[in-house]
Ligand SMILES: NC(=O)C1=CN([C@@H]2O[C@H](COP(=O)(O)OP(=O)(O)OC[C@H]3O[C@@H](n4cnc5c(N)ncnc54)[C@H](O)[C@@H]3O)[C@@H](O)[C@H]2O)[C@H](O)CC1
């Protein structure tokens with residue numbers, strides 16, 4: 001699903017209005033009707049107090065139109081106009097008039113007004129600011145927002161949580177609505193998926209408000225949300241007359257004294273992702289444990305007991321994942337450098353492999369094109385430097401990915417894969433996966449997919465999704481806290497089965 005910028009959403013609006021020869025208030029009415037239907041389907045006329053807080057722009061207009069529908073269906077409503085500017089939008093005014101025609105007189109909240117009482121049992125509709133927010137809310141509006149957040153009422157946000165900017169971190173983190181549920185129009189917004197801004201939403205859902213399909217199909221987006229539908233289209237089925245050679249020979253290179261488990265996790269994940277053959281290359285101290293723990297694995301060792309000093313590959317693997325538990329000792333750095341020089345096809349670099357590259361950036365020129373980097377936030381910072389907010393982080397990461405021709409996997413709650421200036425935002429995974437070795441499993445999986453012939457970009461997108469899904473399946477059985485990286489490996493099979501199962505109704509709607 002495409003993720004459009006605020007600018008593109010305004011363009012979609014304009015295009016739809018011109019092509020369908022409608023007025024802008026028709027779109028607003030469609031949006032408000034969709035929200036009303038969502039609420040009505042759940043409340044079915046319950047006599048709960050609904051307090052609507054409406055700004056004076058089009059987000060506020062949506063709120064006013066919604067108030068009218070709610071009142072027409074007998075709901076108990078209070079409408080507040082958050083009067084933060086003189087510049088009221090045309091469609092806000094139109095809907096204000098329509099309310100007044102029905103003898104509904106909103107309560108106008110101004111800087112000097114007292115804040116209305118909100119009970120924890122009320123439902124708050126948040127229609128103060130939408131995607132048009134372009135500066136910090138005034139202090140009194142921020143205080144009203146804080147008052148709503150403190151009420152413990154269920155807060156339903158129209159389009160976006162009010163006060164949440166679409167292209168930067170909030171000016172003041174207290175001046176943003178903490179939404180219980182966001183009903184967002186037509187397309188998901190990038191801010192929903194980034195740590196600085198995503199924390200303000202509990203749940204979200206997209207409502208189709210009828211923006212023109214021609215525009216939505218034609219317009220290129222910088223970011224895309226990756227769901228099951230996209231993943232199924234990437235999947236490469238296994239063939240009846242195939243053999244292990246068909247699915248490639250993968251190599252996992254890493255480990256040092258006390259960190260052989262990282263290689264074990266990655267190798268196991270690589271095998272479970274479907275690679276035909278997997279060989280691990282480790283210092284000698286890892287030999288026995290790996291041979292015992294993973295019988296399917298072949299093990300090659302370095303001449304050194306404790307760390308890798310020279311990576312010799314007696315065959316040309318189809319895919320290599322390197323870096324987990326590797327350490328950054330001088331001889332290991334030299335071995336890594338020689339390895340990169342000798343590799344021609346893309347490799348997957350993780351953990352200490354990335355740390356070495358951050359320490360010695362001149363080595364980046366030896367990284368084969370289309371290689372995959374899988375940094376966690378600290379490793380990313382070492383590679384690209386610090387950032388002021390997530391949006392700047394993404395811009396810097398994009399520039400890095402383009403200049404080194406790297407598929408960059410930015411790990412987080414919503415992992416984002418960046419390549420050639422485009423971002424793919426993952427939708428699977430859970431907080432239980434923030435645990436030791438989870439990243440080693442991902443690297444093993446992505447390497448396993450590359451061994452099977454997935455391109456670097458495909459392997460990264462597919463691997464990230466599959467990894468998150470395996471984590472979700474594990475968490476559904478044992479909860480978040482007990483989740484261990486090896487549980488993720490054990491759920492890879494079920495994750496494949498889930499990907500290949502027919503979509504349920506909700507998934508079909510989201511396609
Ligand atoms: N295609 C769609 O998705 C549709 C969306 N709709 C709704 O329209 C809003 C966007 O409306 P807009 O009027 O452009 O902006 P806002 O309502 O978010 O903001 C109002 C207005 O206020 C000014 N402003 C910005 N920041 C501040 C501030 N801190 N203090 C005071 N004033 C501020 C600025 O000039 C804004 O224009 C979208 O989110 C949807 O809810 C349509 O109803 C249907 C189509």
Ligand SMILES: [K+]
Nearest residue numbers: 126129160162
């Ligand atoms: K809002």
